[in-house]
Structure formats: structure tokens, C-alpha cells
């Protein structure tokens with residue numbers, strides 16, 4: 229397939245409108261074609277820039293919410309009898325015909341609570357799924373004969389290699405005097421977004437560090453460091469300056485934490 | 498009230514007017530509460546809310562006027578006379594104001610589909626639900642909307658340099 233044809237797929241890919249098979253095909257092409265990868269990156273940047281420019285552009289007047297709540301509570305309005313969760317001054321309704329009409333709405337209000345709750349639940353379940361997928365990538369890297377695209381122990385070689393390949397930059401820690409060694413890095417795609425996978429060595433154990441643009445599904449409610457253990461691997465994830473870091477290794481939790489501390493310190497610079 | 502601020506933001510983007518946006522959000526909540534039994538759990542709640550908001554807007558004078566452009570899908574922009582693609586413009590520096598002004602310049606149906614997709618991060622199915630159109634139309638309209646936006650941005654970056 230020619231680049232011309234692949235270009236038609238890029239938007240759908242970035243919008244998550246492709247099947248897994250289609251996405252895999254596009255990723256294969258993006259990994260080998262610099263021109264299409266650059267085009268995909270440009271479109272991703274426009275998407276991100278649009279979101280940033282349009283979000284919270286218009287902020288409601290402080291009293292608008294109250295005005296709307298009051299208008300909904302207006303006694304002439306039949307739905308005022310709905311014990312809607314957002315009304316703090318809820319009076320228990322008298323059983324009138326009006327209220328009975330609103331009963332369906334009352335059930336609806338309960339459903340609403342369930343929905344909000346289930347969204348939150350699926351997000352944290354989504355995070356588990358995200359970590360499981362990244363662990364798969366780490367294991368695949370260990371099994372690969374070419375684990376990295378840029379092989380160097382020098383962060384000044386590895387970091388610039390990602391320039392122009394990612395819509396963001398990141399800092400790598402100075403490892404002199406630590407037991408960690410940089411092995412290299414490679415470009416990876418996660419949820420249709422390019423990301424960095426860095427490989428570190430600790431006493432012959434390999435640790436992957438994924439640095440991705442933060443996404444709702446990846447973010448735990450609290451911004452603190454979350455530690456997990458899965459299939460014999462220790463993992464740590466946190467969010468810093470709009471980036472999501474995930475450290476995965478078959479080393480001890482303390483070692484994963486130590487590398488995480490180095491990365492967090494570098495990220496603050 | 499779930500999604501209150503983001504619904505208001507969308508209403509303003511749609512109507513381009515504060516008073517109209519306020520009325521629209523109010524009416525949307527009233528209608529949403531009345532119509533809640535018809536809401537199917539599992540479908541995107543924001544898409545469902547936006548659909549109510551949009552359908553309400555389209556019954557007003559201002560909405561009818563904004564929707565006139567629905568049938569004419571071409572945006573009149575001067576094609577940039579240089580081979581510099583708009584992408585190059587983004588690689589250098591993204592000017593938030595330029596993007597905002599460009600969004601405002603787009604016809605309503607182009608602006609809203611880009612915002613639903615890029616700002617609200619709805620998938621094609623959800624955008625289709627919000628706009629009451631099939632997925633094929635979502636994809637083709639989105640394609641034309643983004644092309645129009647890139648052309649407008651390229652024109653803007655040329656104008657800025659001239």
C-alpha cells in the first residue's frame with residue numbers, strides 16, 4: 229500500500245477508530261516510514277493543540293448552575309419533585325400525582341449516580357489493563373533480538389534520538405554512581421500514541437521505563453506514586469508534568485522505587 | 498450536575514453567544530431530566546446530552562441560521578501559494594489563539610464534529626449518536642472538517658508571515 233493510502237488511515241488511527249488489526253498494520257508502516265510517522269505526529273499535535281485551545285475556553289457564570297437548579301425546582305415544573313442528587317436542599321416530596329409522574333425521573337437520578345460511579349470504576353479497571361499491556365511489551369522486549377532501536381549507555385545520545393518522533397520531551401537521570409545502566413530506547417505505540425520505552429540494566433536484570441503522554445485511562449485518581457506487583461514483576465507508575473511514567477522490572481520493589489526516584493528527580497529539572 | 502462546565506463550554510462553542518449558551522444549557526438539563534427514562538445505560542452520557550443540546554439549538558432562530566451551512570461542505574479559503582504544508586507550521590509553534598480563531602471561522606457542523614472528537618474525545622460511534630448521523634458520515638465529515646481546518650491554519654500562518 230502506498231503512503232498516499234496510508235495517510236487516509238492516520239486520522240482514524242489517532243481517533244481510535246480502527247480495529248486492532250488495522251492499528252497493527254498502521255503501526256508497522258509508521259515504524260518503517262519516516263514521512264508518514266512525521267505526518268501522524270503533526271496531526272496528533274494538532275489534535276492535542278485543539279483540545280488545549282478549546283477546553284474551558286468559555287466558563288459559565290458563577291450563578292448559572294444555581295439559576296438552572298432553581299428553575300428545575302420551580303413548583304410549576306413537574307420535574308421539580310425529582311429528588312435529584314445535585315439538590316442539597318431536597319425536601320421530601322408529598323405523594324402527589326405530580327410526584328408520581330416524576331417517579332421515573334427519581335429512578336433516573338439513581339441511575340445517574342450508578343453511571344458516574346461505573347465510569348470511575350471502569351477507569352481504574354482500565355488502568356490495570358494498561359499496566360498488563362505494558363508488562364506484555366516489556367516481556368516482548370526482553371525476548372527480542374533487537375530490544376532497542378537506539379543502543380547507548382549515554383543519555384545524551386538516547387534523549388535526542390526521540391526528538392521529532394514524540395510530541396513531547398523528557399529528561400533522563402544521570403546514572404553515574406548508581407547501580408543502574410542505560411541500555412537504550414525505542415519508539416513504541418500505546419493506544420495509538422507514540423511513546424518512549426527506555427531500557428535500563430540493574431545487575432543483569434532489565435527494567436523498562438515507559439514515558440507516555442498522560443491519558444485519562446492511565447491516570448489513577450490520586451496523583452501519587454502507585455506500586456503494583458504482577459506476574460513476578462514490580463511496577464511503579466506516576467504522573468509528572470503531563471507525562472505518565474511506568475517502571476516495570478523483575479527486580480525488587482525497592483530497586484524499582486530507586487530508579488523511579490532518579491527519574492522523578494530528573495523530571496523536576 | 499454532571500458535565501456542567503464542559504457542556505456549557507460546548508454550548509458556547511456551538512452558539513458563539515453567552516446568553517444563547519446559558520439558555521441552551523438550562524433547557525438541555527430540563528429536557529435531559531424529563532427524557533432520562535429514554536437514556537440507554539452504556540451509551541455515552543455526554544453524547545446523549547450533546548444531542549439534546551444540539552437538537553434544542555437547531556429549533557431556534559440562531560440555530561437555524563448556523564445550520565444553513567450544513568449542506569454546503571466547502572469552506573472558502575485561499576489555498577496557500579507555497580509548498581509549505583500546515584504541518585510545518587505546527588512543528589514550529591502552535592498558537593492557541595490561532596486555533597481558537599480558526600475554530601470560530603469553521604462552519605458549525607465542522608466545528609462541532611472536531612470538538613466532539615478532539616476535545617470531548619468521543620469515538621466515532623458516540624459522535625454519530627451525538628449528531629444523529631451514521632458512522633460513515635462521521636468519518637467523511639470529520640475528514641472534510643480537518644482538511645478545512647488545516648487549510649485555514651495554513652492561510653493564517655501565511656498571513657502572519659506576510
Ligand SMILES: [Zn+2]
Pocket residue numbers: 230231234257261262263264265
Ligand atoms: Zn508512508
